[in-house]
Amino acid sequence: MTELNELLDLLKILIREPSVVGAEHSFFRVLQRELEERGAQVTWYEGVLVAQGNAPFSTMFSAHIDRHGLVCTGPDEFQYAAFVAGNRSDLLGNSVSEQLINKIVDRFDTTPVMAYEPWSGAYRGSGKIASSYVCERRNNLIFTLEGMSHLVAGTPVAFADKLRIGADSISGQLDNVLTAAYLVHLFSLGFQGTAFFTAQEEAGKSWRYLLEWFRRFGNTTNRLVVVDTSPYPDRKEADRQQLVLRHKDANASFDAQLTDTLAALCQASGVSYSYKDEYIEQKNALLAPGQSPQSLGSTEMGRIIAASAGAVTGTTLQIPTTGYHTMEETASLTSCEAFLTLLKRLAGV
Numbered sequence: 001m002t003e004l005n006e007l008l009d010l011l012k013i014l015i016r017e018p019s020v021v022g023a024e025h026s027f028f029r030v031l032q033r034e035l036e037e038r039g040a041q042v043t044w045y046e047g048v049l050v051a052q053g054n055a056p057f058s059t060m061f062s063a064h065i066d067r068h069g070l071v072c073t074g075p076d077e078f079q080y081a082a083f084v085a086g087n088r089s090d091l092l093g094n095s096v097s098e099q100l101i102n103k104i105v106d107r108f109d110t111t112p113v114m115a116y117e118p119w120s121g122a123y124r125g126s127g128k129i130a131s132s133y134v135c136e137r138r139n140n141l142i143f144t145l146e147g148m149s150h151l152v153a154g155t156p157v158a159f160a161d162k163l164r165i166g167a168d169s170i171s172g173q174l175d176n177v178l179t180a181a182y183l184v185h186l187f188s189l190g191f192q193g194t195a196f197f198t199a200q201e202e203a204g205k206s207w208r209y210l211l212e213w214f215r216r217f218g219n220t221t222n223r224l225v226v227v228d229t230s231p232y233p234d235r236k237e238a239d240r241q242q243l244v245l246r247h248k249d250a251n252a253s254f255d256a257q258l259t260d261t262l263a264a265l266c267q268a269s270g271v272s273y274s275y276k277d278e279y280i281e282q283k284n285a286l287l288a289p290g291q292s293p294q295s296l297g298s299t300e301m302g303r304i305i306a307a308s309a310g311a312v313t314g315t316t317l318q319i320p321t322t323g324y325h326t327m328e329e330t331a332s333l334t335s336c337e338a339f340l341t342l343l344k345r346l347a348g349v
Contacts, residue, residue, distance in 0.1 A: 004337055006188070008170065010034070011163055011181040015172050018116050018158030020069030022085030024199040026121030027065055031184065031197055038187035040195075047199045047209030051183075053192030057219055059347050060194045060314075062210060062226045063180040064201030064300060067173055068325055070113065070157040076149045078157060080141035085203035108132050108143070111327060112160040115151050124155060159327055171330040174321060176201070178331065179227035182343055189349040196224075198300065207303035214304075214312050223258055224314035225346065226301040227339075229331065230276055231324030241274040242338040244318040248277050250295055251302030255313040262317055265345050271338040276318070317342060 014034075019027035028049045032042045040051040049065075071081040108129045115124035127147025135142045148157065161173045170178075183195040196213070198206035214222050232238035245262055248254055266273040277296050284293040301316050319339050323329040 004333070004340060007181060007185045007336075007340065008163065008165065010185060011170075011178065014177050014181050014184075015161055015163050015174075018069070018114065018121065018156065019065050019067050019177070020071065020118075020156035020158050021066040021081040021200055021202045022071065023069075023081070023116075023118035023156035024066050025119045026116065028197070028199075029121065031065065031180070034184050035187060035195075038184065040187045045209065045213060047206065048213055049197040050213065051187065051195045051197070053187070053190075053194075055192040056194045058193045059191075060196070060222070060224050061183050061186075061343075061347075062196040062198060062224055062300065063183050063228065064176050064198045064206050065180050066199055066202050066206075067158070067175065067177060068202060069159055070143055070145075072115075072148075072151045072153050072155040072157065074153055076145075078143040078145055078148070079138070080143075081156065082202040083140045085200055085205070108159075108326075113145060113148070113157050114160045115148060115155050115157045118154075118156050125150065126160065161327060168334070169330050169332050170336065171323070171328055173327050174329040174331060175229045175325065178229060178319065178336075179339070182227065182339065186343065186347050186349060189344065189347075191347045191349050193347060201300050204298065204303070207300050207307060210300070211304050211308055211312065214308065218312070222308075222312040222314075223255060224301070224304075224312060225258070225262075226299065226314065226316045227343070228299070228316065228318050229321045229324075229329065230318035232320050232322055235322055235330075235332075238320040238322050238335075239332060241272050241320060242332075242335045243271055243273045243342060244276050244316075244320050245273055246276050246299070246301075246316045246318075249297050249299045249302035251298055252305040254301060254305065254315040258313070259315040262315060262342070262346075265342055266338075269338070269341050269345065271342060317346075 017030045035042050035051045043050045069081050070078040073079045111129045114126045130144040130146050132143045163172045230244040319335050321329050321331045
């Protein structure tokens with residue numbers, strides 16, 4: 001638990017730093033500092049920060065670092081940043097974010113927010129959300145803010161947040177600063193592989209930046225483990241497993257051998273796990289006629305496998321959470337502990 005506390009101390013710092021979709025530069029600067037203090041060699045590329053040790057192709061992880069927030073799009077007008085950055089997302093219907101937009105519209109009322117300069121992170125003021133609604137003509141969430149009328153178009157507005165630690169769980173806007181903190185922490189333990197920190201995953205763009213890196217510098221066997229959170233409807237469903245694996249998503253089948261390796265490590269470590277694609281398929285099989293099935297989800301891993309035509313393969317390792325895409329996303333401490341155990345075994349530290 002002592003080591004987990006060290007990680008949570010880091011997470012407390014990172015979660016306070018804004019990283020709205022499409023305006024992640026200032027957060028990259030924070031990550032660079034934390035990584036270099038831990039001995040990593042850090043290089044910036046468009047949309048991805050790469051941290052490496054002395055054996056960069058030994059093990060490779062990826063975590064996206066963007067979080068949901070707003071962007072000023074006109075005088076006293078604010079929209080959901082992910083849909084603006086992603087040109088209204090991919091609109092293919094297989095994005096969980098698209099499917100949830102109508103469900104989350106009322107979750108943000110009275111939420112405190114802060115504006116910042118996207119490159120430097122300089123503070124530009126604070127306020128709160130007065131109201132929000134779905135504009136069908138613009139296919140986006142539109143927000144009314146209090147105290148933000150001075151902002152100009154293009155200014156990102158983050159949900160003001162801090163980590164809350166309970167007796168058996170942590171909560172905050174965890175997706176996906178949580179697993180990004182784990183990858184930073186790995187370098188404290190002597191990790192010598194590669195960690196990618198990608199931008200604009202919530203807008204469906206991060207895989208492009210990652211694939212560009214592999215096209216420049218990859219080798220013949222590019223195997224990647226993407227780490228993230230995984231949403232469940234309630235604590236009962238989330239607590240049925242400590243960690244979440246996948247065979248596939250809506251875009252592609254994952255690396256079966258690597259997925260089996262993760263499952264074997266879970267078994268050897270006494271960690272309970274399940275497969276998210278199987279869970280969704282089982283839920284869909286129970287639907288009444290006429291009910292819409294749940295999407296398998298469109299993940300960074302599936303997108304890059306499909307787009308690279310097999311040049312990049314891999315799988316995912318996720319922490320089950322509740323309160324997806326809210327300020328109250330919650331993960332159990334037992335899952336956090338299990339995730340650290342698996343990550344250390346994968347990383348060889």
